[in-house]
Amino acid sequence: MEAFVAAMIVAATPLLFAALGELVAERSGVLNLGVEGMMLVGAVCAFIVAKSTGSTAAGALAGAGAGLAMAALFALVALGFSANQAAAGLALTIFGGGLSGLLGRDYVGVPLPKPGPLFPASWAEAIPYGKAIFGHDAMVYLALASAVGIWWFLARARGGLKLRAAGDNAESGHALGLPVLRIRFLAVLFGGAMAGLGGAYLSLAYTPMWGEGMTAGRGWIALALVVFAGWRVGWVAAGAVLFAAVTQLQFYAQGWGWRAPSQFWAAAPYLATILALALLAGRRTAGSAPAALGRIFRPSS
Amino acid sequence: MILRRSLLIGAAALAMASGAPAAFAQEEPLKVGFIYVGPVGDFGWSYQHDQGRLALEKEFGDRVQTTYVESVPEGPDAERVLRQLATSGHKLIFATSFGFGDATAKIAKAFPDVKFEHATGYIRDVNLATYSGRFEEGRYILGVIAGKTTTSNKIGYIGAFPIPEVLRGVNAFTLGLQSVNPEATVSVVWANTWYDPGKEADAANAVIAQGADVIAQHTDSPAPLQAAENAGNVKVFGQASDMIQFAPTAQLTAIVDDWAPYYIGRVQAVLDGTWESQDHWGGLAAGDVHMAPYTNMPDEVKALAEETQAKIASGELNIFSGPISDRDGTERVAAGEALDDAAQLEMNWFVKGVQGDLPK
Numbered sequence: 001m002e003a004f005v006a007a008m009i010v011a012a013t014p015l016l017f018a019a020l021g022e023l024v025a026e027r028s029g030v031l032n033l034g035v036e037g038m039m040l041v042g043a044v045c046a047f048i049v050a051k052s053t054g055s056t057a058a059g060a061l062a063g064a065g066a067g068l069a070m071a072a073l074f075a076l077v078a079l080g081f082s083a084n085q086a087a088a089g090l091a092l093t094i095f096g097g098g099l100s101g102l103l104g105r106d107y108v109g110v111p112l113p114k115p116g117p118l119f120p121a122s123w124a125e126a127i128p129y130g131k132a133i134f135g136h137d138a139m140v141y142l143a144l145a146s147a148v149g150i151w152w153f154l155a156r157a158r159g160g161l162k163l164r165a166a167g168d169n170a171e172s173g174h175a176l177g178l179p180v181l182r183i184r185f186l187a188v189l190f191g192g193a194m195a196g197l198g199g200a201y202l203s204l205a206y207t208p209m210w211g212e213g214m215t216a217g218r219g220w221i222a223l224a225l226v227v228f229a230g231w232r233v234g235w236v237a238a239g240a241v242l243f244a245a246v247t248q249l250q251f252y253a254q255g256w257g258w259r260a261p262s263q264f265w266a267a268a269p270y271l272a273t274i275l276a277l278a279l280l281a282g283r284r285t286a287g288s289a290p291a292a293l294g295r296i297f298r299p300s301s
Numbered sequence: 302m303i304l305r306r307s308l309l310i311g312a313a314a315l316a317m318a319s320g321a322p323a324a325f326a327q328e329e330p331l332k333v334g335f336i337y338v339g340p341v342g343d344f345g346w347s348y349q350h351d352q353g354r355l356a357l358e359k360e361f362g363d364r365v366q367t368t369y370v371e372s373v374p375e376g377p378d379a380e381r382v383l384r385q386l387a388t389s390g391h392k393l394i395f396a397t398s399f400g401f402g403d404a405t406a407k408i409a410k411a412f413p414d415v416k417f418e419h420a421t422g423y424i425r426d427v428n429l430a431t432y433s434g435r436f437e438e439g440r441y442i443l444g445v446i447a448g449k450t451t452t453s454n455k456i457g458y459i460g461a462f463p464i465p466e467v468l469r470g471v472n473a474f475t476l477g478l479q480s481v482n483p484e485a486t487v488s489v490v491w492a493n494t495w496y497d498p499g500k501e502a503d504a505a506n507a508v509i510a511q512g513a514d515v516i517a518q519h520t521d522s523p524a525p526l527q528a529a530e531n532a533g534n535v536k537v538f539g540q541a542s543d544m545i546q547f548a549p550t551a552q553l554t555a556i557v558d559d560w561a562p563y564y565i566g567r568v569q570a571v572l573d574g575t576w577e578s579q580d581h582w583g584g585l586a587a588g589d590v591h592m593a594p595y596t597n598m599p600d601e602v603k604a605l606a607e608e609t610q611a612k613i614a615s616g617e618l619n620i621f622s623g624p625i626s627d628r629d630g631t632e633r634v635a636a637g638e639a640l641d642d643a644a645q646l647e648m649n650w651f652v653k654g655v656q657g658d659l660p661k
Binding site for chain 1: 339340341342343344348462463488489490491492493494496497498499500501502503504506507508509510511522523524527531542544546547656657658
């Protein structure tokens with residue numbers, strides 16, 4: 001059971017990074033469908049830097065930077081040139097898939113050591129479930145901390161209020177003197193850095209290796225989590241953990257001898273997450289999509 | 302000026318078309334096309350096919366020119382890509398996934414002067430050959446090694462999907478396992494993906510947590526090897542490539558898909574004008590399947606593995622020779638007989654000793 005909980009937390013981490021980043025971008029009114037592409041480029045750059053410097057931290061930074069650079073490209077097109085956000089985001093995903101494959105060409109089949117746990121091993125042994133709680137590498141705790149930080153920022157900080165204003169009613173925000181485009185630009189860059197970290201977690205810690213397309217759709221799952229969680233940080237985190245839990249459950253349940261077609265297990269994480277979030281989160285937060293989400297804003301004066 | 306140049310080009314084209322095409326064919330490199338279902342960077346199935354392509358270039362140098370198209374979806378896209386290769390002068394085209402079968406058969410009819418080869422397929426034509434590898438022979442050896450290595454008598458086996466190709470591997474592995482250790486059982490976990498490093502690692506960690514001390518896999522990434530290495534005290538087998546760098550103290554051996562000898566032989570046949578349609582299903586003997594070095598095991602286990610390998614390669618040991626019963630007790634192969642190829646291709650049952658769900 002301890003191994004199950006630990007595996008669940010590990011599997012939730014890349015989703016959490018990517019979904020939290022996308023949530024911030026969407027709350028500012030920008031729909032970026034390029035999460036998968038940003039994750040892939042983040043993963044490959046993180047791997048290359050970690051391999052050549054020997055430092056996981058440097059790799060993670062490079063992953064975040066690469067995701068941010070990809071997001072800047074998207075922001076230039078979607079905000080600078082007012083292009084359609086959905087089309088620009090899809091293009092970013094396709095571009096990211098190709099670019100990461102090209103960059104990672106010489107790194108296929110190259111191993112990387114797994115980063116050690118952040119906390120001393122004695123902590124993990126001191127309490128029940130200690131390994132599931134204290135046994136992870138630093139990036140897992142970074143993901144949790146950023147969930148708390150983003151919740152605080154959006155709910156309590158002045159900057160968060162401005163960001164939400166840009167996403168809910170860009171015209172009014174603009175009339176009040178808010179730099180709507182700058183806010184959105186920064187939110188998109190932050191989203192890219194978080195997606196890059198999500199990718200970096202995959203190639204540095206989850207499975208320390210580079211393989212083309214190794215995100216295997218996690219960027220799309222993160223996007224869906226944001227929607228089903230009603231754009232709320234707590235529910236995004238809960239959704240990521242639930243999705244990861246059911247994903248892990250399929251492997252454990254097969255060993256426990258629970259009989260179900262393997263196709264059912266393949267679909268189960270999606271079904272469970274959609275059901276849980278649509279029923280629970282949907283009921284409590286009626287129509288909480290940012291009102292200006294995906295709409296192009298051009299400052300009139 | 303422009304007119305004269307285009308006239309010149311036209312004249313040259315005419316000369317090429319009418320004059321001595323045979324002479325040209327001798328001097329021009331043979332264009333060989335490949336289509337892959339995955340990215341060449343998967344370090345698994347498509348990667349190994351691409352290694353075969355690179356071996357062609359090395360072997361023939363200027364005499365061949367190779368082209369590959371990666372990540373081709375199975376279906377209409379494959380047909381479009383194949384047609385494009387055929388119209389752009391490729392004379393030999395390898396379609397390297399089962400799902401390209403229908404598209405390849407259709408395009409082969411439309412281009413009778415182009416030779417096609419379809420991996421793991423069954424549709425053949427005068428200009429369409431099929432080929433595959435008997436990887437199960439290698440899996441039987443893995444089973445033997447696992448039987449001598451395990452102390453918990455529980456083996457974890459990560460399968461991609463419950464299809465005959467995978468079931469054949471599970472059964473071959475289990476027959477090898479039980480030939481040396483009748484107490485041991487195989488727990489199959491379906492990952493429901495060919496390639497998702499994260500999920501493959503999760504599946505490996507799950508069976509390790511449930512007591513397996515040897516892991517085998519039939520998915521494409523080296524993630525389960527890393528999981529075994531990190532767990533310590535768990536041994537593991539590489540898949541499609543030698544993956545020792547991912548598990549230097551845990552990998553026992555690996556089944557290596559080596560398409561190079563086959564590809565080189567077929568290209569040579571085209572160059573010599575002796576190419577014929579055929580169904581090639583080679584194993585250890587043909588060199589399509591070979592084993593990575595036997596490591597991290599006692600000498601007597603290594604000797605046993607080598608002996609088993611030699612027996613299979615020489616034909617002395619048929620891995621699917623009877624009597625074989627499935628796990629429900631139905632006899633599938635009678636004593637003194639062996640499972641024929643057709644029955645192997647549509648295998649949909651588990652032998653005794655396999656635990657795990659088998660969807661109907």
